[in-house]
Amino acid sequence: MSTTLPPPGPGRSAAWATDPYANALRTGRGPLFLRRTDGWLLPLDVERWCGAADATDLSALRRCEGPVIDIGCGPGRLVSALAARGHRALGIDVSEAAVDHTQRLGGSALHRSVFDPLPGEGRWGTALLLDGNIGIGGDPGALLRRTAALLAPGGLLIAETASQDVDEHVRVRLDDGRAPAAAPFPWARLGTPALLRHARRQGWRPADQWESGGRTFVALRLDRAVRAVSQSADRTNSTAVISSQLPRNLSGDIPLAGS
Known part of the structure; x- marks a missing residue:
């Protein structure tokens, strides 16, 4: 399939298409890190991402409502698990290798940034930002506004937070210790405290918080009026996504009324 994509938006980085990340997904193992400019390293859990959804993942997926969009789906374990649970689900990722892996698992996925035009805008029941993806774009406010535009009224955002009380906005590089950074x-x-602060500024309200397997999660809902404003503003800056841009295993634009 040939897809013409818009120019990179705030959430797309060519780094995620480079060999270290693609190679890690192909082999199913690291090492792979995010390296901060001061040399600090954040290990990326490639083995877990490339495995099946575990009990901690399922603690989040059990809370999903209606059709689900997985933002930064990686190799697709969550999209696959959602489909097995009867959810209509779509993964999006800026890595072609991640999208290919998701589709090989039988999941629906698109090679897109969350800031690109997407199917079903304003009609998703749940959005996922797991595995550190609350960090996409380095601007939580912009990401929360964009996510609000994707959700239906009363929709749910499930985000994974850092276990430490941090609010860090940095520039990082992908590093596997072998290839050039x-x-x-x-x-x-x-x-969690930082996410709740950012969320309140955007009109989100906390719906749930929990910890499982050493990982921490927050579920948020958005005031309907705020979501409508976010959706309207986003649509003025987006073009329609036509059916020819969708992968063959993606049925229409996924969300169904009342699902």
């Missing part, structure tokens, strides 16, 4: 890109790390 990729180009830097903006990233954020938020603990």
